[in-house]
Amino acid sequence: MSRKKRSASSDKPDFAVNEFSIPDEFYEEFRKAIQTRSREHVDRLPELVNEIRETLAKTSPLQLISSTALYNLSASVSSDSVSPLQIAGLEQFHVELLQFLALGLPNWQHGVATPEHVGQIFEGLHELGGAFLSSRIIAPKNEKISNEEASLLEKVRLHTQAVRNWAHFHEVISYSLELYAPLDAALAEHHGFSATDLVNVCHQALVTIEDQTTSRFTQTRRILRQKKPQQIFRRYFKEFPHLEGDPDDMMTVLGRAPTVQEARSMVLAHLDLSNGDLYEITPKDLALVTEIAEDTVARVLDYLSLSPGATSDHKLEHSFLGNPVVKKPVMKFDGRYFGPILQSVFSEIHRVMDDLCEEAKISERLESIRSKFLEDKTAKVIHAAFPDARIRANHKWSIAETEYETDLLVEIDFFTIIFECKSNRFTDPARRGAPERLKRHVKDLVLTPSIQSSRLQKLIEDAGAGNLEARKVCDESEISYSNLRRVIRISVSLEDLSVITSSEKELKAAKWIPLDHEIAPVILLSDLHYITDILPDYRVLHYLSKRMDVQSSAEVFGDELDFLGTYLETGLEFPDDEKHRIVITNMSAKVDQYYQLKEQGLKSRKPAIKTNSFIRSLLEGISQRRNRGWTVFAMTILEKIPILEQRNFVVQLKKLKRSVLRYPKSKDRPNILYVERPSRYPVGLAFYLFRDKNAASRHDDMEWIAGDIFDNGTDEHCVVFAKSVNRWEEPYRTAAILERPRD
Numbered sequence: 001m002s003r004k005k006r007s008a009s010s011d012k013p014d015f016a017v018n019e020f021s022i023p024d025e026f027y028e029e030f031r032k033a034i035q036t037r038s039r040e041h042v043d044r045l046p047e048l049v050n051e052i053r054e055t056l057a058k059t060s061p062l063q064l065i066s067s068t069a070l071y072n073l074s075a076s077v078s079s080d081s082v083s084p085l086q087i088a089g090l091e092q093f094h095v096e097l098l099q100f101l102a103l104g105l106p107n108w109q110h111g112v113a114t115p116e117h118v119g120q121i122f123e124g125l126h127e128l129g130g131a132f133l134s135s136r137i138i139a140p141k142n143e144k145i146s147n148e149e150a151s152l153l154e155k156v157r158l159h160t161q162a163v164r165n166w167a168h169f170h171e172v173i174s175y176s177l178e179l180y181a182p183l184d185a186a187l188a189e190h191h192g193f194s195a196t197d198l199v200n201v202c203h204q205a206l207v208t209i210e211d212q213t214t215s216r217f218t219q220t221r222r223i224l225r226q227k228k229p230q231q232i233f234r235r236y237f238k239e240f241p242h243l244e245g246d247p248d249d250m251m252t253v254l255g256r257a258p259t260v261q262e263a264r265s266m267v268l269a270h271l272d273l274s275n276g277d278l279y280e281i282t283p284k285d286l287a288l289v290t291e292i293a294e295d296t297v298a299r300v301l302d303y304l305s306l307s308p309g310a311t312s313d314h315k316l317e318h319s320f321l322g323n324p325v326v327k328k329p330v331m332k333f334d335g336r337y338f339g340p341i342l343q344s345v346f347s348e349i350h351r352v353m354d355d356l357c358e359e360a361k362i363s364e365r366l367e368s369i370r371s372k373f374l375e376d377k378t379a380k381v382i383h384a385a386f387p388d389a390r391i392r393a394n395h396k397w398s399i400a401e402t403e404y405e406t407d408l409l410v411e412i413d414f415f416t417i418i419f420e421c422k423s424n425r426f427t428d429p430a431r432r433g434a435p436e437r438l439k440r441h442v443k444d445l446v447l448t449p450s451i452q453s454s455r456l457q458k459l460i461e462d463a464g465a466g467n468l469e470a471r472k473v474c475d476e477s478e479i480s481y482s483n484l485r486r487v488i489r490i491s492v493s494l495e496d497l498s499v500i501t502s503s504e505k506e507l508k509a510a511k512w513i514p515l516d517h518e519i520a521p522v523i524l525l526s527d528l529h530y531i532t533d534i535l536p537d538y539r540v541l542h543y544l545s546k547r548m549d550v551q552s553s554a555e556v557f558g559d560e561l562d563f564l565g566t567y568l569e570t571g572l573e574f575p576d577d578e579k580h581r582i583v584i585t586n587m588s589a590k591v592d593q594y595y596q597l598k599e600q601g602l603k604s605r606k607p608a609i610k611t612n613s614f615i616r617s618l619l620e621g622i623s624q625r626r627n628r629g630w631t632v633f634a635m636t637i638l639e640k641i642p643i644l645e646q647r648n649f650v651v652q653l654k655k656l657k658r659s660v661l662r663y664p665k666s667k668d669r670p671n672i673l674y675v676e677r678p679s680r681y682p683v684g685l686a687f688y689l690f691r692d693k694n695a696a697s698r699h700d701d702m703e704w705i706a707g708d709i710f711d712n713g714t715d716e717h718c719v720v721f722a723k724s725v726n727r728w729e730e731p732y733r734t735a736a737i738l739e740r741p742r743d
Contacts, residue, residue, distance in 0.1 A: 038134035045131050049316060052101055052124045059113040061102035061308075062333060066275035067118050068125070069095050069340035074213055075596075080604070082596035088122035092164050094129050095341050096326060100319045106309035108333060115269050132161060132320040145435050148510040152503060153433040155557075159499040160321050160431040163559075164347040166496050167526030168595040172346045173203050175526065179373045180353055183366065190360035192299045195353065200290050201300045202345045205281045208289075209339060212278045220271065229263035236267050281330065281337040304345060304352075305332040321432040327352050350425060350494065370423035370494060375407050377525055378421055378492045385532035385540055386412050388626075390480075397477035399459070406456055411480050413631040415541055417488045418456050420449035420520070425495040439512055445493065446501055447513050450520040453489035460487055484632060484717055484737065486681060488544045489520035490528075497522045498559040504551050521547045527560035530591065534564065534607055538623050538634035545635070546572040549680060555581040561588035568609045571643040612646035614653075618721075621731025629737045632683070636719045639679035649675065653687060660689045660725045672705055684709040684718035690733075692726045698734060706738035716740050 056064060072090040076083045098121065102108070136154055145153070167175065180195035188194040193201075219239040226232040233247040250266065251257060258266065281301060287294035306328050314324060329344040330337050345352060357366040379393050390411040397404055408419035422445050430438040456479075462470035463481035474481045500507070501522040507513045521544075523531070532540055547563060550556060554574050558566070565587035566572055574582055590607040597604035611619075615637065622633045641649050653673055660671050675685040686705050690698050702720040709718045722734040 035138060038137040041127075041131055041134035042138060044127075045135075045316075048124055048127055048131070049101065052098070052121065052128070053105065055113075055117055055120055055124075056102050057105055057109065059109065059111045059117050060276070061105065061108050062276040062331070062338060063113045063273065064118065064121050065095065065099050065102055065331075066279050066338070066340050067113065067272050068098055068121060070213060070216075070275050070278065073341070073343075074217070076217075077600050077602075079602060080597070081593060082600065088126070090122065090125055091129070091162060092341060092344070092347075093161055093323075094125040096323050096329075096344065097128055097319060098125055099325045099329070099331065099341060100311050100314070100323050101316075103306050103308060103311040103325065103331070104314070106312060108308045112273060115265070115272070118272065133158075135317070135320075142435070146510055148506045149435060149439075149512075152500065152506055152510060152512075153435060153438065155499050155503065156426075156431060156438060157321060157433045159496075160433075163496065163499075164344070166347070166524060168592075168599060169346070170599050171526050171529070172349070173199065175377075176346065176349050178377075179370065180349075182369050183353075183357065183362065186360055186362050186365070187356055191303065191356060193296050193303070195356070197292055197296055198300050198303075198345075198352075198356075199349075201286055201292060201297050202304075202342060204286055204290050205339060206342055208281070208285070209279055209342065216271070216278060220268070223267055224264050227260070229258050229260055232260070232263040232267060236270075276338060279338045279340045279342075281339050281342070283337070301330055301337045302332070303356075304328050305330040305337060307332045322428060327355065351428075367423070371421070374421040374423040374492060374494055374525060378419055378528065379408055381525070381529050381532055382408065382410055382417075382419070386410065386537055388412075395477070395479075397456070397459075397473060397479060399473060404452070404455065406453070409456075409479070412537075412541070413626075414482065414484050414629060415486050415488065415631045415635075416460060416480065417490060417541075417544065418453040418520075419490050419492055420453050421492045422449050422522075423494050425493075426497070442500060442507065442512050445497060446491070446507075446519060446522055447517070449491040449522075450489065450517065453491070453520050454517065457487040457489055460485060484629075484739075486545070486632075486635070488541070488548065490544055490547075491520045491522040492525055492528060493522050494525060496524050496527075496559060498524070498563075502551060502556055502558065502563075505555055518548065518552050521551055523547075523560055527564070530561065530595070531564055534568075534591065534594075535609070536619075536623065538619060538631065538638070539609065541631060542635060542638045543567050543572070545680065550574065556584060557581065558584035558587060561591050562586070565589065565591050565607075568607055569643075571609070571638070573642050573644060610643055612650050614650045615641060615646050618731045622735070627735070629735075632717075632737055633719055633721075633735050635681075636679075636683050636685050639681070639683075640675045640677045640685045642677075645677075649673075653689075656687075656689055657725050657728065660691065674709070682715045682717070684713060684715040686718065686720050688720060688722045689725050690722060692724055695724065695733065698722045699736075702734070702736055703738065706736075710740045 068088075068090065071085060071087040073092060073095060074085040076085055136157065142150065166172070176199045177196060180199070184194035184196050188197070223232060223235045223239055226235050230248065230251060233250040236250075237243050237247040250263075253266065254262065283294050283297040283301060286292070286297045290297070304327075306325060311319075311324060325341065326344045327348050329341045330339050332338075353366065354363070357363050375393060379391060382389070383391055392409045393407065395406045395409040397406070406418055407421045408417075410417040410419065424441075424445055426441050426445070427437060430441045459470050459473060460479060460481050463474045463479075464483040464485050466483075471481065473479075501519060504513075504519050507519070508515050513519060531543060535543055543564070546567065550563075550572050556563075556574070562584045563572065566584045568590065569587070594604050594607050619634055619637060622630050622637075627633075656671065656673050671689045673687045673689075675687070684706075686709060688698065688701055688705055690701070702722055705720050706718045709715060716739065718738050720736050720738065721732045722736075723732045724730060727733075
């Protein structure tokens with residue numbers, strides 16, 4: 001064998017970190033300044049609320065709510081993007097707060113809201129939304145809880161206030177229909193409408209509202225494109241033929257000829273007067289489209305409706321985390337229905353169904369249906385991702401006389417994925433930050449399934465290490481094991497618990513979970529579908545494995561799709577620095593954009609992970625050949641050659657190739673590239689380049705390389721790729737997994 005060349009050690013991943021800290025000598029001054037500003041903000045709250053209520057009372061609550069929703073919750077769709085309109089930067093919870101305040105007024109006026117009134121509402125809602133954070137900053141510390149517990153509670157409160165979506169819209173609809181259809185007969189008997197009726201009515205109502213708002217924006221753009229005031233007014237009357245009067249009369253409203261900008265403003269202000277009509281929901285029209293009886297449609301809308309005065313007895317401070325309009329987002333006014341925030345029904349569909357089933361006294365059946373749905377759907381998602389995997393649901397196994405059951409056991413080559421499914425959810429008190437209730441839910445929904453999966457992981461690993469008792473259990477239960485088998489543990493939920501499960505270090509510091517326990521990531525069912533849809537199978541394995549690593553080693557704040565977006569950019573490689581808390585919010589933008597465009601029926605390229613073309617070809621070759629051990633081949637490459645080090649690796653390998661080609665008869669030139677990088681699993685990696693005339697000896701050479709790795713390191717296994725320099729387009733000629741010899 002010729003002498004060997006080892007890859008140069010590469011730098012840490014080039015991950016940008018923006019650090020914010022307050023020097024110790026200024027910290028107390030900074031803290032007091034924040035406290036003072038927050039106190040001023042909260043002290044102004046009663047005055048601010050009165051100002052908003054006064055504006056609502058003297059104008060038109062319906063117009064103000066509709067205008068706020070139209071200009072902040074709508075989206076602009078082009079051929080390659082879906083962008084939130086958000087003219088004033090307001091979120092859905094801001095509009096929910098406005099609707100809460102409006103419904104506190106017993107009598108609504110049919111007045112006129114001018115652009116100035118709309119602007120006042122926008123500014124007031126901005127300030128009102130920030131008041132919640134200020135109130136939390138100055139809230140007296142609960143001496144019975146630790147700082148870590150307090151931090152967890154605040155994270156959950158902020159998540160409850162601001163986060164609404166648990167899947168993209170089409171998945172929400174399909175999941176809701178499939179999940180709750182078995183309850184149709186019982187709900188229809190009690191309420192006069194079924195779960196399917198409710199979903200279809202609300203879905204079609206939202207489609208109608210979207211069509212109406214889209215049409216309005218399209219018409220408005222055509223009007224505003226006109227270059228002269230008179231053209232603007234005439235186009236306005238042409239677009240809206242129901243308007244009364246003469247467009248030329250608008251030229252004299254100001255007592256002089258208006259400028260182009262003034263003409264546009266006049267049209268927009270006049271259009272705003274009818275914004276409420278865009279959100280009207282008419283039972284008769286919905287009945288025609290959905291083929292559901294009109295009285296049934298009306299019952300659905302009545303159930304989801306609140307009328308003026310309905311929230312007058314509710315305290316404002318409770319509305320930040322327990323706003324009643326979230327589960328009842330329809331407004332019933334003058335016998336008509338309006339839904340500017342009707343989408344809240346689907347944000348809270350699970351809780352809406354909780355209430356419906358509790359009233360119908362079928363809550364136990366509901367929980368049973370949710371549990372089966374989650375297990376069945378998880379199995380379906382995984383089967384689609386790994387069609388050649390061995391998948392067993394509700395797999396039983398025993399230790400001594402104790403029987404255990406694993407919800408989903410998946411075996412793919414040398415990988416085992418253990419899925420535990422928990423369909424329960426955080427109750428409302430927990431979402432509002434009730435310490436004991438949240439702690440109990442963390443135990444039930446996060447810790448307990450994680451302990452269940454870790455118990456089986458230990459059994460498999462003990463069997464692989466030679467434990468005879470463990471091997472006996474695995475053999476009897478037909479559970480695969482070996483000293484090379486890798487185990488991934490995942491919990492699957494129907495609710496987004498990422499705000500809690502990504503805080504593993506805080507959970508341990510708060511003593512809510514044992515210090516020596518590694519929590520299984522809890523992934524929302526819809527997010528698991530997106531992960532397996534975006535990533536190829538070998539990448540899914542790597543992603544799920546990295547999620548376990550990152551969760552236990554770094555403090556990262558973001559939801560599951562933010563983790564997926566970060567994986568596409570960096571492979572979930574973060575700075576090895578425990579001082580930093582890493583915020584990855586909005587990293588899901590590319591993933592969100594893809595599914596949003598797809599929902600609009602537009603072509604969109606699926607987001608792809610940044611990968612060097614050589615590495616991609618190698619991984620695709622491994623996946624296509626699917627020889628025994630293919631998962632280990634792929635995972636070893638992904639772990640040893642992360643995204644930010646791939647270019648350097650390929651440069652070195654090509655340099656080695658030139659050397660082998662340049663000196664065909666030399667035995668002193670290097671023809672091996674060792675890849676040395678710490679990873680979760682003790683597996684070495686080497687690439688051996690050979691000329692075709694030496695192909696016959698490659699297997700012996702690969703064994704020699706493995707021996708060298710074992711002699712000079714602690715790895716228990718190694719992966720060696722043999723690649724011909726004469727057929728460089730071929731991903732590799734031979735790949736082998738070799739094991740350290742036993743004494």
